[in-house]
Amino acid sequence: MINATQHDEKEYLEEIKEQLTLAIRRVDGAVKQFSDELQQKKEYIHEHQSGMDEADMVAAGQSINRMAFTGEAAVSRKRKLLKLGQSPYFGRLDFAAPGQPAAPVYIGVYSFFDEQRRANLIYDWRAPISSMFYDFEPGEAFYTTPAGRVAGRIERKRQYKIRDGRLEFMLDSDVNIHDDVLQRELAKSSDDKLKNIVATIQRDQNAVIRNETAQVMVIQGVAGSGKTSIALHRIAFLLYRYRETIAARDILIISPNKVFADYISNVLPELGEEHIPELGLEELAADLLGNQYRFQTFFEQVSALLEHHDAAFIARIRFKSSFEFLNQLNQYLLHIENTYFTLTDLRVGTTVVPAAVIGQKFRTYHRVPLLKRFALVAQDVRDYVRHAAGRKLSGGEKGKISEAINRMFRFHHLPDLYRDFYRWLGRPELLRLDPSRPLEYADVFALIYLRLRLEGFTAYDHVKHLLVDEMQDYTPVQYAVLSRLFRCRKTILGDVSQTVNPYSASSAEAIERVFPQAEVVRLYRSYRSTSEITAFAQRITPNPHIIPLERHGPEPTLAACAGPAAELAHIGQLLAAFRTSGYTSLGIICKTLRQAGQAHAALQAPDVHLLTEESTRFKEGIVITTAHLAKGLEFDAVIVPFASARTYATAVDRSMLYVACTRAMHELTLTYSGELTGCLAG
Numbered sequence: 045m046i047n048a049t050q051h052d053e054k055e056y057l058e059e060i061k062e063q064l065t066l067a068i069r070r071v072d073g074a075v076k077q078f079s080d081e082l083q084q085k086k087e088y089i090h091e092h093q094s095g096m097d098e099a100d101m102v103a104a105g106q107s108i109n110r111m112a113f114t115g116e117a118a119v120s121r122k123r124k125l126l127k128l129g130q131s132p133y134f135g136r137l138d139f140a141a142p143g144q145p146a147a148p149v150y151i152g153v154y155s156f157f158d159e160q161r162r163a164n165l166i167y168d169w170r171a172p173i174s175s176m177f178y179d180f181e182p183g184e185a186f187y188t189t190p191a192g193r194v195a196g197r198i199e200r201k202r203q204y205k206i207r208d209g210r211l212e213f214m215l216d217s218d219v220n221i222h223d224d225v226l227q228r229e230l231a232k233s234s235d236d237k238l239k240n241i242v243a244t245i246q247r248d249q250n251a252v253i254r255n256e257t258a259q260v261m262v263i264q265g266v267a268g269s270g271k272t273s274i275a276l277h278r279i280a281f282l283l284y285r286y287r288e289t290i291a292a293r294d295i296l297i298i299s300p301n302k303v304f305a306d307y308i309s310n311v312l313p314e315l316g317e318e319h320i321p322e323l324g325l326e327e328l329a330a331d332l333l334g335n336q337y338r339f340q341t342f343f344e345q346v347s348a349l350l351e352h353h354d355a356a357f358i359a360r361i362r363f364k365s366s367f368e369f370l371n372q373l374n375q376y377l378l379h380i381e382n383t384y385f386t387l388t389d390l391r392v393g394t395t396v397v398p399a400a401v402i403g404q405k406f407r408t409y410h411r412v413p414l415l416k417r418f419a420l421v422a423q424d425v426r427d428y429v430r431h432a433a434g435r436k437l438s439g440g441e442k443g444k445i446s447e448a449i450n451r452m453f454r455f456h457h458l459p460d461l462y463r464d465f466y467r468w469l470g471r472p473e474l475l476r477l478d479p480s481r482p483l484e485y486a487d488v489f490a491l492i493y494l495r496l497r498l499e500g501f502t503a504y505d506h507v508k509h510l511l512v513d514e515m516q517d518y519t520p521v522q523y524a525v526l527s528r529l530f531r532c533r534k535t536i537l538g539d540v541s542q543t544v545n546p547y548s549a550s551s552a553e554a555i556e557r558v559f560p561q562a563e564v565v566r567l568y569r570s571y572r573s574t575s576e577i578t579a580f581a582q583r584i585t586p587n588p589h590i591i592p593l594e595r596h597g598p599e600p601t602l603a604a605c606a607g608p609a610a611e612l613a614h615i616g617q618l619l620a621a622f623r624t625s626g627y628t629s630l631g632i633i634c635k636t637l638r639q640a641g642q643a644h645a646a647l648q649a650p651d652v653h654l655l656t657e658e659s660t661r662f663k664e665g666i667v668i669t670t671a672h673l674a675k676g677l678e679f680d681a682v683i684v685p686f687a688s689a690r691t692y693a694t695a696v697d698r699s700m701l702y703v704a705c706t707r708a709m710h711e712l713t714l715t716y717s718g719e720l721t722g723c724l725a726g
């Protein structure tokens with residue numbers, strides 16, 4: 045039965061769709077006109093080329109660029125209009141400003157302005173007025189615009205699901221309008237990649253997304269609390285709010301790996317924003333080290349820890365992940381500045397440059413990074429000698445001055461200084477610098493930190509907002525590097541329970557120490573998994589604050605098998621069941637790459653994909669991977685093979701098991717042979 049309200053809404057939807065079709069036609073007309081003009085201009089230039097001077101050519105080039113740019117904007121507008129045609133809006137508020145009747149405000153992924161009526165038919169979810177949809181129930185409400193606060197009353201709040209241009213359902217509600225729709229969204233099978241959540245953003249999430257004041261925003265949230273989603277929506281919000289000053293290319297996402305980058309890559313384009321530049325931490329490290337060093341990756345470090353227990357290796361990692369280490373590096377930098385200079389008089393021909401003069405020159409440049417001062421001082425000394433001697437200097441003399449100035453400082457090469465640091469510290473055993481082996485991961489950012497302090501680096505000064513995910517895996521030295529390299533605003537996310545290396549993990553408190561100006565938000569509500577899966581994961585790493593969303597599914601299963609081969613055979617049966625289940629994605633998440641390879645060899649089929657460190661794309665269907673690589677991803681169903689006491693025994697193993705289990709949205713199975721892991725003791 046369609047009631048009168050639904051009837052009206054359906055009519056309204058048809059009307060909007062008609063308006064959208066007209067708008068698309070207008071854009072098509074404009075695009076055609078641009079391309080015709082562009083073609084004519086090109087032909088004109090081609091014919092008149094010989095008669096044009098350079099200024100004419102530049103002007104013609106500029107006008108072509110302008111046209112192409114306008115053409116591109118029209119194409120992007122058309123793309124948005126087409127998308128709106130599929131699902132024009134998801135919410136409506138009837139808002140009455142004081143003394144005025146209530147007027148409906150329809151809210152969608154993008155805005156739609158009807159030029160003929162000069163009216164906003166759909167408001168962008170990021171528009172100031174739309175914030176009330178997330179922040180208020182019917183009753184008194186307000187929103188804030190750059191010009192000030194607008195208060196009034198929400199008379200009605202309605203939510204819609206429109207798909208392929210058809211109204212699937214609508215809901216009018218006085219309280220908690222989101223809950224029902226949120227439940228429906230969460231119960232759905234996962235698409236292949238992370239999706240936008242604009243229709244169901246929760247109040248606490250909205251506050252983070254729309255925060256305009258924080259210099260550094262730290263989002264510390266439990267598994268599945270929407271950290272990554274919120275961070276991406278926050279970027280979309282900032283791009284909208286500051287569109288005059290920030291463009292997509294001014295933002296940088298530091299991501300843990302390429303698969304993750306691919307997994308999240310749809311969200312911003314879905315929200316109508318361009319692709320945001322993304323950089324892996326290791327790519328950044330290679331760049332900062334001038335691509336001069338071979339180094340172990342974080343993944344390799346964690347793999348080494350998982351494969352065998354090496355106490356000395358762990359001790360090195362632990363120390364280099366401490367605040368103490370960063371403090372000592374800073375102390376060392378002061379120490380070398382104060383004690384590694386040996387100033388002497390310098391004789392060039394008959395001219396003597398007194399040590400005091402050279403010392404004075406060095407002091408003038410005290411703001412310049414230390415290793416950059418020598419060239420500047422050498423230049424000044426040359427000028428001094430030329431002045432005193434009243435003649436030009438020979439090439440040999442110039443070289444001699446540079447050399448002599450360099451000799452006044454004990455070391456000029458980073459590795460020499462880094463080695464010397466451990467001697468100074470009295471702990472030479474903490475460094476393994478072997479030219480035949482890659483640099484240990486724990487040394488990479490320490491070396492970079494020294495380089496930044498001693499040589500400076502400005503290549504990332506253009507970045508206006510930095511997004512860092514998986515903050516729990518970064519050490520104080522890494523944060524010190526990021527904070528020196530990126531002086532811009534930052535959004536930093538993480539969950540300390542999901543560390544893949546407990547020897548180098550940073551807590552939120554540690555991060556607050558590095559960024560004292562940070563606004564820290566803690567999110568305890570978990571959206572991804574059923575209550576049963578969340579409760580199960582609590583047995584591995586308890587968190588008394590976690591609030592599972594009330595959504596139910598089957599209890600996780602522990603399948604005891606006779607041996608590894610029987611386990612894989614059992615998983616084979618689970619795969620067959622999955623293929624007919626209606627679910628889209630299944631993750632088989634192992635502890636190590638070796639185990640993943642073993643499972644892959646046994647379970648080979650066209651729809652079974654192995655994700656490794658080298659993978660660059662997230663794959664649909666059945667994925668076999670490691671917990672480390674599965675971080676940040678999610679699957680309808682998850683199978684954790686080899687969950688025995690032998691595989692999952694240490695602190696690192698426990699973290700891995702936690703990450704693996706919290707990837708599941710609807711179903712979770714653990715298989716094991718022999719004794720079950722003790723990590724589930726609870």
Ligand SMILES: Nc1ncnc2c1ncn2[C@@H]1O[C@H](COP(=O)(O)OP(=O)(O)OP(=O)(O)O)[C@@H](O)[C@H]1O
Binds near residue numbers: 229265268271675
């Ligand atoms: N407000 C919301 N409405 C609908 N879905 C949501 C909402 N918030 C989060 N989700 C969903 O919850 C799941 C987890 O979100 P996301 O991956 O952003 O969380 P996370 O905190 O980064 O997780 P993790 O740290 O465990 O990787 C996603 O499927 C996301 O779409």
